[in-house]
Amino acid sequence: MANRLIALLVVAGLAAMLLPLVIGFTFHEDTPALGAEYIERSETDLGAANAVTAVVVTYRGLDTLGEVTVLFAATAGVGFVITRRRRTPEFAVREGRSVGAHAGIESTEASSLAGQGPSEILRTASRFLAPVLFLFGAYIFVHGHLTPGGGFQGGVVIASAVVLGIFGAPDRQLAHGTMTTIESLSGASYVVLGILGLVLAAGFLDPTFLPAGSFGALASAGAIPIIYSVVGIKVGTELAGVVDRLRSQEQD
Amino acid sequence: MTTAIILVLGAIMVCAAIVALLHTSLVTSILSAGAVSLVASIIYLVLAAPDVAMTEAAIGSALTTIVFLFALSRLREPGRTSDETTQTRSGEEHPHG
Numbered sequence: 001m002a003n004r005l006i007a008l009l010v011v012a013g014l015a016a017m018l019l020p021l022v023i024g025f026t027f028h029e030d031t032p033a034l035g036a037e038y039i040e041r042s043e044t045d046l047g048a049a050n051a052v053t054a055v056v057v058t059y060r061g062l063d064t065l066g067e068v069t070v071l072f073a074a075t076a077g078v079g080f081v082i083t084r085r086r087r088t089p090e091f092a093v094r095e096g097r098s099v100g101a102h103a104g105i106e107s108t109e110a111s112s113l114a115g116q117g118p119s120e121i122l123r124t125a126s127r128f129l130a131p132v133l134f135l136f137g138a139y140i141f142v143h144g145h146l147t148p149g150g151g152f153q154g155g156v157v158i159a160s161a162v163v164l165g166i167f168g169a170p171d172r173q174l175a176h177g178t179m180t181t182i183e184s185l186s187g188a189s190y191v192v193l194g195i196l197g198l199v200l201a202a203g204f205l206d207p208t209f210l211p212a213g214s215f216g217a218l219a220s221a222g223a224i225p226i227i228y229s230v231v232g233i234k235v236g237t238e239l240a241g242v243v244d245r246l247r248s249q250e251q252d
Numbered sequence: 253m254t255t256a257i258i259l260v261l262g263a264i265m266v267c268a269a270i271v272a273l274l275h276t277s278l279v280t281s282i283l284s285a286g287a288v289s290l291v292a293s294i295i296y297l298v299l300a301a302p303d304v305a306m307t308e309a310a311i312g313s314a315l316t317t318i319v320f321l322f323a324l325s326r327l328r329e330p331g332r333t334s335d336e337t338t339q340t341r342s343g344e345e346h347p348h349g
Contacts, residue, residue, distance in 0.1 A: 027254070052303045140306075148302035156310035163318055239315065246322040 047212030048145040048221035056150065057224050061205035065194070067152075068231060072187060075238045082245045118168055126168025133161030141232030145221040151228040155235025162240035166247065174244045179237045186234040193227050257298055265291045278324060286317035 042054035141154030200209035213220030265288050272284035289312030296305035
């Protein structure tokens with residue numbers, strides 16, 4: 001009972017902290033000064049059509065570097081706490097049975113079905129959809145400077161594609177060595193691109209060391225598509241590795 | 253008009269959150285929490301923030317739900333039926349070794 005009271009007090013405290021934001025909220029008809037400045041300069045200085053991407057990658061690029069570092073620290077923490085066991089084929093059948101059991105399937109033929117792994121629909125659908133999802137995720141972060149979206153969104157979609165692949169074919173192993181190599185290389189190249197901005201342009205993470213190009217073209221906005229693609233690859237492989245570690249495992 | 257849409261969506265969010273709190277089956281609670289994130293991403297879209305809406309839908313609705321379901325499946329031994337799993341809801345409050 002005391003636990004519930006403390007929990008209620010914490011929730012009430014959070015609500016009291018957030019209440020001034022809600023009460024003083026109005027829809028601005030005109031953009032505030034700093035926002036208008038960013039929107040105009042992202043078109044003239046950087047050539048990026050998506051102002052949000054310009055802010056995230058350039059004007060607040062150091063925050064993005066901090067976010068990438070936090071993601072890496074979280075993934076390292078998960079990797080430290082949860083150990084990964086080598087998976088054998090009969091172990092995959094046991095995992096399929098456990099996934100079916102916790103989904104609440106009760107009838108006897110369903111429990112025998114759960115012992116066989118994923119259903120025909122899931123296997124076929126994952127084979128069809130996973131490449132499309134990969135392509136969609138890559139599209140999102142390659143076009144980050146043109147359309148809404150960017151590195152983080154595209155990376156999460158790619159991780160969802162890997163999760164679908166894991167569900168559809170649980171007896172296949174993920175190439176962990178390749179994925180950690182790709183993740184480390186993309187994280188390092190993000191910093192290398194920042195240093196290139198320091199050496200060739202105005203400062204750290206300045207993307208103008210490549211030409212701004214024509215507004216709205218794919219090869220425009222300097223190094224912003226390259227930076228965001230690298231971030232997208234890093235986030236995608238990172239989250240896919242985390243989800244793969246969380247699959248139900250049993251002690252050998 | 254926008255305010256009315258946001259109020260309706262906010263009410264749906266509150267209902268989904270209450271369902272997540274009070275429902276007996278843990279799987280339904282997890283899916284309901286994912287529904288809260290989904291409606292939040294719709295609100296962000298109504299407020300003209302498509303980047304945030306994309307991130308919220310992908311992470312809060314998809315990946316978080318998947319991670320919760322994985323964690324749930326790690327708590328349970330394979331072979332338990334759904335009768336036992338619904339009865340363990342009050343037992344889940346106490347940490348077991």
